[in-house]
Amino acid sequence: MGTLINIDNGGTLTDICVWDGGAFTFTKTLTTPHDLSECLFSGIEKASTALYGAADTTRLLHATEHIRYSTTQGTNALVQRRGPMIGILTTLDTLDTRMQNTAAEEKLFTGLVADRFLTIDPEAEDFDFDAVQRVNRLTTLGAARVVIAAGSADEERRLRHILLRKFPRHLLGSVPLLYSWELAGDRDDARRVWSCVVNAFLHPTMERFLYGAERRLQDYKxxxxxxxxxxxxxxxxxAKSVxxxxxxxxxxxxLEGTAAMAKVYGLSHALMMDIGGTTTDVGVVEDGxxxxxxxxxxxxxxxxxxxxDVSSAGVGGSSVIQVIDGNITVGPQSVGAAPGPACFGFGGKQATITDVNLLLGVLDADTYLDGTFTLDASRSRAVITETIAAPLGISLEEALIRMEHAYFQALSASFAHLVGDGTTLLAFGGAGPMSATGAARLAGVKKVLVPRTAAVFSAFGISFSDIGKTYEVxxxxxxxxxxxxTHGALLARAERDMFQEGYALADCQTTxxxxxxxxxxxxxxxxPYEPGDEVDYPGAVVSLRLNAAAPLPHPNLEADVPMSPLAAPAQGTRAVRSTADRIDDVTVHVLDELSPGHTGAGPAIIEGPFFTARVLPDWSFRVTAAGDLMLTDNH
Incomplete structure (x- = not known):
């Protein structure tokens, strides 16, 4: 098989994980918001250096069977409301009311649609004229994309015929029109139109970047x-993605990586905590x-x-920590990669947990991102003094301790409600291992698993995916x-789509x-459904779903087996502040120099590949057979 490259593009850092069928090679690079394809290709170049000893992007790309790419750019665009204004033209009475039944719906409606909502009477004598006038009105109000929503697909097709004739696509002034029944065959009008509105908002951002990246790949043949x-x-x-x-x-x-690890480690209730630059994502894997x-x-x-089922909290390594009404708050605003935390030296003027951990001594300014990036402590000191210590009238040292505690509390609040008996927390993302034990203790979690691939774990998890399509009609x-x-029509669609992906449907798994x-x-x-089955469910809404997947090779993870415990060798110590008036000499271990079976106790710091894990007092750790870290709270 060829090499598989998995990429997870975040708001602050972009992760690259390469699997050659036998081993993983991974690296990280700063996200470049001005041109996302730049960080994608710089990451691939860094991965080629790690694989071959010298940069050779062309060689790696030509050895690669597939590049699988995930990005938070759509998620971040929605959070920050960076996208086109959306208009809605509908024949459905009270649709705007039905789309705003909850506070969350009201907030999103205000942010994406606002007053750009117009209705039209399908029985009106001048229906054609009214439809054109309303689209013109929506564009005058600022709509860059218009969602067309009617009570049936036939009614939407009638509107499509009129509007396509009046607004030909070849005209520069034509506005993209999106028809709700084309996106989702969902009889719930509000849910269907919401799907179309969010899709319309995300589409330009994703289209512009992804096609740009694809064009750059073509330059490499x-x-x-x-x-x-x-x-x-x-x-x-x-071209086939929504x-x-x-x-x-x-x-x-x-989550897919968590599920794979849960099976290997026999975890009945695994809770993922993925701390990126902008958010902390939390999800549950139960019984694998x-x-x-x-x-x-x-x-x-x-x-x-x-x-x-993933919930996201605005708490990340680049989340802004500030004083509001005399209280230290964390997020949801983020400095991202540009300007980034103050210690990055790119002009950041707001404090983050990255700045805090640098001044506490948890982070080494010279080993960040495996020594490829040097942090500036003086900038962190200046920003925290100005924005936190001075407004609260406290010392810099006291500010650092309070900021750290506020961060642990914010993290704990994001997952504490999901904790049960026997929960194991999987901590990953660039900032996950550094804060896991502090947040876990507040939430009552006694075991934390830090994968060796923690810094790129979402990219690692993509390794367990296949090429596939899901249809629901x-x-x-x-x-x-x-x-x-319906079965016959879906079968024909799947055959066509999978052929365009490069696979015959007969060679795919279908359910x-x-x-x-x-x-x-x-x-x-x-x-389950088989052609010819009776479909008799009075009063219910019935749909047929087809999942088609072309399987790709998946990694085999090493099982966790008992190992003879050995004292973990230390590289040295690091001065870490534990209170406002106390600094401790904390033992430092390097994960790549530890072997399965090595154990140790906190306080300790473990430098992993592109991450720093913190082991607080009364916690212990062991290195598993696969080289992962299992942390236990002995308090």
């Missing part, structure tokens, strides 16, 4: 197309399975597609005949399900 990793755990080529499915795709990679909702939610707003009048006809939704409580039952 790469034959296989760039694959986009999706939030359903599968990948597909750029922008909505890129939302929260990175956390899904983390990723928890998935049939109707996912984005910022608390339900959509028509399934999504993994509403059966308007449920019957065995209607279901069979069919009937989704039976109870309109009273919106619960969904999933039932």
């Amino acid at each position: 790469v034959v296989n197309p760039l694959l986009v990793y999706r939030n359903d755990g599968a990948s597909s080529r750029v 922008a909505l499915k890129t939302y929260s795709s990175g956390p899904r990679g983390g 399975s990723v928890a998935v909702s049939d109707r996912g939610a984005i910022e608390g707003v339900q959509i028509s597609y399934p999504m993994s 509403l059966i308007d009048e449920p019957s065995a005949a209607a279901a069979r006809a 069919w399900q009937l989704l039976v939704e109870n309109p009273d409580d919106a619960t969904v039952s999933q039932l």
Whole structure:
């Protein structure tokens, strides 16, 4: 098999994980917001250096069978409201009211749609004229994209015929029109239109970047197309991907990696904590399975597609720590990679936990990102003094301790409600291992697993994905005949789409399900389906779902077996502040110099590949057979 490159592009750092069929090689690079393809290719170049001893991007790309790419850019764009203004034209009465039943829906509606919402009477005598006038009005109000929503697909096709004739696509002034029934065959109007609104908002950002990256790959004469990793755990080529499915795709990679680790370590309840630059993503793997909702939610707003149950909190390595009304707060604002934390030296003027850990002594200014980047402590000192210590009237040392505690509390609050008996916390992301034991203790978690690949774990998790498609079509009048006809139509679509991905459907794994939704409580039952099965569910909304996957090779992880304990060798000590008036000499270990079975106790610092793990007092650690870190709270 060829090499597989997995990339997870975050707001602050971009992770690259290369699997050659036998071993992983990984690296990190700073995200370049001005041109995201720049960090993508600089990361691939760094990976080639790690593989071959010298940079050779062309050699690595030509040895690669697939590049699977996940990005938080859509997620970050939505959080920061960086995208086009969306308009809605609908024939549905009270749709705006139904789309704003909750505070979360009201907030998102205000941010994406606002007053750009107009209705039209489908029975009006001048329907054609009214439709044109309303689209013109929406564009005058600032809409850059317009969602067309009607009560049926036929009614939307009528509007499409009118608007395509009046606004030909070849005209420069034409505005992209998106039809809700084309995106989702969901009978719930509000949910379907919300899916279309969010997709319309994300589409330009994702399209611009992904096609730009694909064009740069073509400059290297790469034959296989760039694959986009999706939030359903599968990948597909750029031209066959829906922008909505890129939302929260990175956390899904983390969940897939968590599921793989949970099986190896026999964890019945694994809780992932992925701390990136902007957010902390939390999800649960129970008995080795990723928890998935049939109707996912984005910022608390339900959509028509399934999504993994991941919650995101605005707490990351680049989250702004500031004083508001006399209290230290953490996030949700983030300095990202540009300007980044003050210690990056790119002009950042706001304090972050990265600055705090540098001044506490947890981070070594000269070994950050494996020594490829030097941190500036003087800038951190100046920013924290100005924005935290001075406003509170306290010393810099006291400010650092309070900021650290506020950060631990914010992290703990993001997952404490999911903790149960026997929960093991998997801590990863660039900042995860550094803060895991502090947050875990506050949440009552006694075991923390830090993978050796923690710094690039979401990219690592993408290694367990296949190339796949998911289809879901509403059966308007449920019957065995209607279901069979829908089955035939989906089969034809899947054959065409998988062929365009480079695979015959006959060589793919396929599963069919009937989704039976109870309109009273919106619960969904999933039932296996075979052509000819009876479909008789009075009063229910019935859909047919097809999952088609072309399997790719997956890594085999090393099992955790008992090892004879040995005292972990230390590289030296580091002066780390534990209170405002106390500094301790803390033992420093280097993970690459430790072997399976090595053990130690806190306080300690373990320098891993591109991450720093902190072992607080009363915690112990052991290196597992696979080279991961298992931390235990003995308090």
